[in-house]
Amino acid sequence: MPGKVAIVTGIPGVGKTTVCREAKALAEEEGIKLEVLNFGDVMVEIMEKSGRPLHRDKLRKMDVGFQKVVQAQAAAKLAKAVEKAEGHVIIDTHMIVRTERGYLPGLPKHVLDVLKPDFLVLIETDPEEIAARRAKDLKAGERLRDVRLMEELKEELEFSRMVASACSVLTGAPVVIIKNPTGGQREAAKALLDLFRG
Amino acid sequence: MPGKVAIVTGIPGVGKTTVCREAKALAEEEGIKLEVLNFGDVMVEIMEKSGRPLHRDKLRKMDVGFQKVVQAQAAAKLAKAVEKAEGHVIIDTHMIVRTERGYLPGLPKHVLDVLKPDFLVLIETDPEEIAARRAKDLKAGERLRDVRLMEELKEELEFSRMVASACSVLTGAPVVIIKNPTGGQREAAKALLDLFRG
Amino acid sequence: MPGKVAIVTGIPGVGKTTVCREAKALAEEEGIKLEVLNFGDVMVEIMEKSGRPLHRDKLRKMDVGFQKVVQAQAAAKLAKAVEKAEGHVIIDTHMIVRTERGYLPGLPKHVLDVLKPDFLVLIETDPEEIAARRAKDLKAGERLRDVRLMEELKEELEFSRMVASACSVLTGAPVVIIKNPTGGQREAAKALLDLFRG
Numbered sequence: 001m002p003g004k005v006a007i008v009t010g011i012p013g014v015g016k017t018t019v020c021r022e023a024k025a026l027a028e029e030e031g032i033k034l035e036v037l038n039f040g041d042v043m044v045e046i047m048e049k050s051g052r053p054l055h056r057d058k059l060r061k062m063d064v065g066f067q068k069v070v071q072a073q074a075a076a077k078l079a080k081a082v083e084k085a086e087g088h089v090i091i092d093t094h095m096i097v098r099t100e101r102g103y104l105p106g107l108p109k110h111v112l113d114v115l116k117p118d119f120l121v122l123i124e125t126d127p128e129e130i131a132a133r134r135a136k137d138l139k140a141g142e143r144l145r146d147v148r149l150m151e152e153l154k155e156e157l158e159f160s161r162m163v164a165s166a167c168s169v170l171t172g173a174p175v176v177i178i179k180n181p182t183g184g185q186r187e188a189a190k191a192l193l194d195l196f197r198g
Numbered sequence: 199m200p201g202k203v204a205i206v207t208g209i210p211g212v213g214k215t216t217v218c219r220e221a222k223a224l225a226e227e228e229g230i231k232l233e234v235l236n237f238g239d240v241m242v243e244i245m246e247k248s249g250r251p252l253h254r255d256k257l258r259k260m261d262v263g264f265q266k267v268v269q270a271q272a273a274a275k276l277a278k279a280v281e282k283a284e285g286h287v288i289i290d291t292h293m294i295v296r297t298e299r300g301y302l303p304g305l306p307k308h309v310l311d312v313l314k315p316d317f318l319v320l321i322e323t324d325p326e327e328i329a330a331r332r333a334k335d336l337k338a339g340e341r342l343r344d345v346r347l348m349e350e351l352k353e354e355l356e357f358s359r360m361v362a363s364a365c366s367v368l369t370g371a372p373v374v375i376i377k378n379p380t381g382g383q384r385e386a387a388k389a390l391l392d393l394f395r396g
Numbered sequence: 397m398p399g400k401v402a403i404v405t406g407i408p409g410v411g412k413t414t415v416c417r418e419a420k421a422l423a424e425e426e427g428i429k430l431e432v433l434n435f436g437d438v439m440v441e442i443m444e445k446s447g448r449p450l451h452r453d454k455l456r457k458m459d460v461g462f463q464k465v466v467q468a469q470a471a472a473k474l475a476k477a478v479e480k481a482e483g484h485v486i487i488d489t490h491m492i493v494r495t496e497r498g499y500l501p502g503l504p505k506h507v508l509d510v511l512k513p514d515f516l517v518l519i520e521t522d523p524e525e526i527a528a529r530r531a532k533d534l535k536a537g538e539r540l541r542d543v544r545l546m547e548e549l550k551e552e553l554e555f556s557r558m559v560a561s562a563c564s565v566l567t568g569a570p571v572v573i574i575k576n577p578t579g580g581q582r583e584a585a586k587a588l589l590d591l592f593r594g
Contacts, residue, residue, distance in 0.1 A: 064514065068568050101591055102515065102572030105564045112565075119300065131370065159571070162561035165360035168303045169310075169368065172266050172563065175357070176300030195299055316460065317498065363558035366501045367508075367566065370464050373555070374498030393497055396459075 003033065003088035004196055006176075007115065009095040009106065009164070010123035011156045013130035015180045015188075019123055020092045022189035032196065033087020039106070040093065042074040064101060068108075075111040082115070086197040091115065095122065095160040095167075103159055107167050119195050120164050121176045127153035129182055201231065201286035202394055204374075205313065207293040207304065208321035209354045209364070211388075212326035217321055218290045220387035230287020230394065237304070238291065240272040262299060266306075280313070280337050286394040289313065293320065293358040293365075301357055305365050308390040318362050319374045325351035327380055383389045399429065399484035400592055402572075403511065405502065405560070406442040407552045409526035411576045411584075416488045418585035423541035428592065429483020436489065436503070438470040452502075460497060471507040478511070484592040487489065491556040491563075499555050502559065504562050515591050516560050516574045525578055529537055529594035 010016035020036050029036035047054040047070065053061070062070070082089050094106035107115075125133075129149050164175045176195060180188040209215035218234045225232035245252040245268065252260070260268070280287050286325040292304035304315075323331075325348050362373045374393060408414035415434045423430035443450040443466065450458070458466070478485050490502035500537040503511075521529075523546050560571045572591060 031499035063208060064570060071568075099570065100396050102517075103564070104570045105561075105568060107565065108568035109566050110568065121300075155573075159557070159561060160355070162363070162558050163565055165303075165558070166364035166367075166562035166565040168301070169305065169361055169364040169562075170268075170305060170307050172306035172308065174262060174297065174300030176301045308563065319498075359555070360558050360561070363501075363555060364565075366499070366561040367503065367559055367562040368499060368503035368505050370467075372460060372495065372498030372500045375551075 199253040402515040
């Protein structure tokens with residue numbers, strides 16, 4: 001039986017990448033074959049090879065049309081990596097990307113058609129906790145606009161669910177919500193790994 | 199003019215099946231040809247014929263991959279029944295199925311492509327009433343975890359709408375919300391039957 | 397480089413058409429080529445040519461099946477207009493249309509496939525302001541059912557976002573939310589025009 005593919009998403013600050021890493025560590029302890037691939041890394045790699053290197057933080061400021069092209073190339077590359085993988089695969093990416101020109105879908109139909117996920121995972125954390133985590137990353141002098149930020153985070157979490165619902169209807173894959181409260185990483189990672197069992 | 203197809207959905211406890219039965223009775227009183235088909239029944243039937251009988255309650259614990267296969271077979275069977283039907287058809291099913299591995303879409307694209315609905319109906323009831331109805335079905339000793347349950351019900355109702363929205367964009371069929379408060383079955387059934395008029 | 401296509405939507409009362417007109421005026425001031433096309437106008441035109449003239453307000457009471465046909469014809473006509481356009485194009489339409497038989501999707505898959513939007517814009521205003529604006533349009537004797545109306549408006553705004561999310565996954569185009577509070581038309585129009593820059 002070939003391995004399963006979980007696309008793991010979450011807005012910045014939910015701790016998505018940490019949960020993926022923790023799930024990978026747990027899998028190794030148990031002897032479960034699991035690979036974690038990062039969509040953004042592949043996009044950056046493609047940009048570098050094309051001779052137009054781009055810092056990761058700039059990805060969300062790219063022209064929409066160009067972003068789509070790189071997105072498609074990255075999806076094709078990841079699909080090949082999935083085919084070669086010997087066990088299960090986690091693809092670490094975004095359901096939506098907040099840009100200056102709206103919410104870009106991280107998994108448009110053409111990407112879903114290529115990646116064929118078995119699970120669509122949303123890592124979620126309460127807006128208050130996300131705000132606190134993001135605050136730690138602020139540079140001196142920066143300040144969070146509290147009320148507005150909270151509204152924005154709620155909107156982003158809400159849109160992520162809406163977009164995930166559409167992805168689910170297109171692929172038939174279930175939407176799995178995994179909560180990642182502070183201190184709950186290990187439990188979140190377990191829940192993620194559980195998807196691949198039996 | 200051929201009959202129309204309404205896919206009628208609702209989360210457990212909204213009284214979906216009762217509203218469908220009531221609509222069928224009203225249709226008979228008025229001489230309107232209306233058939234009610236149940237998606238879950240057809241899935242159970244397929245399992246029985248395949249020599250792997252499965253209790254209905256276990257449907258939501260099936261392996262996701264296997265569930266998809268049975269879902270596709272059931273959709274094909276229902277499509278044939280719709281073709282043969284002489285009047286209108288209601289397909290009683292779920293927009294989403296809450297499983298241990300997330301929210302499974304009851305009407306993924308491949309099912310919608312086959313069933314070609316004219317209406318996507320969501321039967322809804324307030325979370326408080328759903329909780330009260332479900333409480334009646336509890337065995338002695340079981341207890342509802344109140345606050346968490348209410349959150350879960352709100353989430354399920356919300357996801358149902360999101361998934362219905364995606365189904366609507368794919369099919370072009372409208373999303374129809376029919377409220378079914380306690381004591382309002384007859385009115386809900388009338389609203390459902392009204393969809394097939396003129 | 398060919399122009400871009402923004403589909404601009406909003407529920408009645410958000411001031412969608414005013415914002416589009418204002419964006420067009422701003423574009424002219426700056427020498428940016430921008431055409432605004434209205435989906436409903438094209439539908440009415442098609443009805444007239446077919447010898448079945450229909451008042452605009454009656455569009456939402458048409459038979460669902462028939463509406464789909466006219467919708468497809470209008471989309472094809474608009475796609476041709478977009479091809480001929482020398483600059484950017486705004487298509488002024490609805491994400492959802494509230495009818496007696498549910499929420500019709502204004503941009504079902506077959507319409508999106510033809511229009512190929514670069515941006516999916518939702519013009520939004522707070523429900524309270526929408527209610528106030530709609531109140532001005534009431535005839536003597538009519539009265540708004542306040543609480544219920546507010547719930548309905550929230551539901552419509554919510555459904556618009558859900559349907560937009562599905563459209564986004566299908567097309568890869570971002571969902572852009574532009575707020576249009578009273579007195580904020582010019583700023584909203586600027587935000588809309590900004591989508592077409594660089």
